[in-house]
Amino acid sequence: MDWPFSETQRIFRRSVRKFVNEELNPQVDEWEAQGIVPKEVFRRMGELGFLGIRAPERYGGAEADIWSTVVFCEEMGRCRSRGLTMGSLVQTDMTAPYLIDFGSEALKARYLPPMISGEKIASIVLTEPGGGSDLARMRTVAKRQGDHYSLTGAKVFITNALNADLFFVAAKTALEQGHRGISMLIVERDTPGFTIEPMKQKLGMHGSDTGELTFENAPVPAENLIGEENRGFYYILRSLMNERFVACAAMTSSAQQALEDAIQYAQDRELFGQKLSEFQVTRHRLAQLQTKLEAARQLVYYAAQQQAAGEDWSTTVAMCKAFCADVAVETSDACLQLHGGYGYIEEYDIARFYRDIRLWKIGGGSTETMYEIIAKRMGI
Numbered sequence: 378m379d380w381p382f383s384e385t386q387r388i389f390r391r392s393v394r395k396f397v398n399e400e401l402n403p404q405v406d407e408w409e410a411q412g413i414v415p416k417e418v419f420r421r422m423g424e425l426g427f428l429g430i431r432a433p434e435r436y437g438g439a440e441a442d443i444w445s446t447v448v449f450c451e452e453m454g455r456c457r458s459r460g461l462t463m464g465s466l467v468q469t470d471m472t473a474p475y476l477i478d479f480g481s482e483a484l485k486a487r488y489l490p491p492m493i494s495g496e497k498i499a500s501i502v503l504t505e506p507g508g509g510s511d512l513a514r515m516r517t518v519a520k521r522q523g524d525h526y527s528l529t530g531a532k533v534f535i536t537n538a539l540n541a542d543l544f545f546v547a548a549k550t551a552l553e554q555g556h557r558g559i560s561m562l563i564v565e566r567d568t569p570g571f572t573i574e575p576m577k578q579k580l581g582m583h584g585s586d587t588g589e590l591t592f593e594n595a596p597v598p599a600e601n602l603i604g605e606e607n608r609g610f611y612y613i614l615r616s617l618m619n620e621r622f623v624a625c626a627a628m629t630s631s632a633q634q635a636l637e638d639a640i641q642y643a644q645d646r647e648l649f650g651q652k653l654s655e656f657q658v659t660r661h662r663l664a665q666l667q668t669k670l671e672a673a674r675q676l677v678y679y680a681a682q683q684q685a686a687g688e689d690w691s692t693t694v695a696m697c698k699a700f701c702a703d704v705a706v707e708t709s710d711a712c713l714q715l716h717g718g719y720g721y722i723e724e725y726d727i728a729r730f731y732r733d734i735r736l737w738k739i740g741g742g743s744t745e746t747m748y749e750i751i752a753k754r755m756g757i
């Protein structure tokens with residue numbers, strides 16, 4: 378659909394689609410089996426200008442608007458490895474915005490250009506073994522000691538961790554102050570006292586590497602503090618909007634791809650003397666899924682419109698995250714069912730999609746967390 382995209386964005390869409398079809402999809406089975414994508418994939422994406430869509434031009438970005446981000450997410454969402462999609466979005470929209478929106482000029486100048494070129498890969502580091510939803514309870518501590526912070530604590534489920542060079546870490550700089558005591562620091566991979574262990578055997582998202590991080594009195598230069606001390610929770614809340622929004626744009630497009638695959642399958646498969654797609658129950662189910670996906674997509678576009686207009690988009694983003702994840706998971710279940718036994722083996726993409734997409738009811742803020750945000754906004 379052309380609306381609401383400009384001619385430039387339509388051209389951009391074609392270039393991302395070509396990249397996904399020609400340079401990623403032929404190799405994703407191998408990367409999924411390895412549980413990680415080669416670092417060169419990020420460098421290639423940087424070379425093509427995909428990693429700095431909304432970043433300032435002076436750091437190598439394109440300074441484009443949110444609709445270009447939507448195009449990128451929608452086309453990356455069609456990649457046959459949703460793990461790879463997630464890893465690339467961590468780089469573009471889940472870490473870089475902390476620097477762009479709140480970082481000092483020195484930090485931006487140092488870290489944005491290599492992130493935009495894909496030379497350095499980044500991770501967002503919030504979740505701890507004791508809990509991800511209740512961020513205010515985090516126990517990782519960054520204690521100021523002269524010209525550096527001494528970082529101690531543990532983090533889990535960190536996407537890109539094995540590939541990453543830069544870690545955007547949330548830690549307590551004032552332990553007893555709940556959410557008012559959190560700060561954000563950039564930690565480099567080779568920091569002494571910092572170790573990374575792979576977290577393997579995930580249900581899905583095998584094309585993304587996941588790690589467990591431990592910090593034991595790891596020294597982090599004081600200038601690597603993003604923004605102000607103890608303002609981290611506010612930065613996280615702001616940045617999580619980007620994170621959830623791009624996840625919604627990508628997962629809705631992934632689900633659209635799965636639906637198109639299922640339609641193709643239903644048109645090919647014959648049973649009881651007719652095509653599967655000719656049974657009214659099949660046609661109605663496919664039509665119902667398309668209707669829900671369209672509603673999900675329009676909610677994504679509504680959020681984009683609000684962001685572009687400078688309005689508060691937080692409630693819409695929360696609604697979007699809860700709704701898109703539900704629709705995508707429902708689509709995965711229904712499309713797998715349509716494939717019958719073939720849906721249960723790896724011959725078709727639907728099995729992988731079914732495993733991958735389930736994450737989005739949990740990751741980046743669970744559905745229950747989204748309903749908490751919405752209920753609070755409703756005054757209940």
Ligand SMILES: Cc1cc2nc3c(=O)[nH]c(=O)nc-3n(C[C@H](O)[C@H](O)[C@H](O)COP(=O)(O)OP(=O)(O)OC[C@H]3O[C@@H](n4cnc5c(N)ncnc54)[C@H](O)[C@@H]3O)c2cc1C
Pocket residue numbers: 467500501502503504505507508509510511533534535536537579582587736739740741742743744745746749
């Ligand atoms: C593959 C993968 C990749 C990830 N990548 C990253 C990453 O890159 N960086 C990062 O920081 N984290 C990452 N995460 C962590 C993810 O964001 C957390 O798993 C998520 O925030 C939930 O936290 P938790 O697992 O501790 O569950 P908990 O917070 O313990 O939640 C347990 C259950 O309680 C529910 N719940 C929460 N609040 C309420 C409430 N108010 N009322 C009722 N029920 C509630 C939750 O919805 C959930 O069902 C990743 C996770 C996975 C699985």
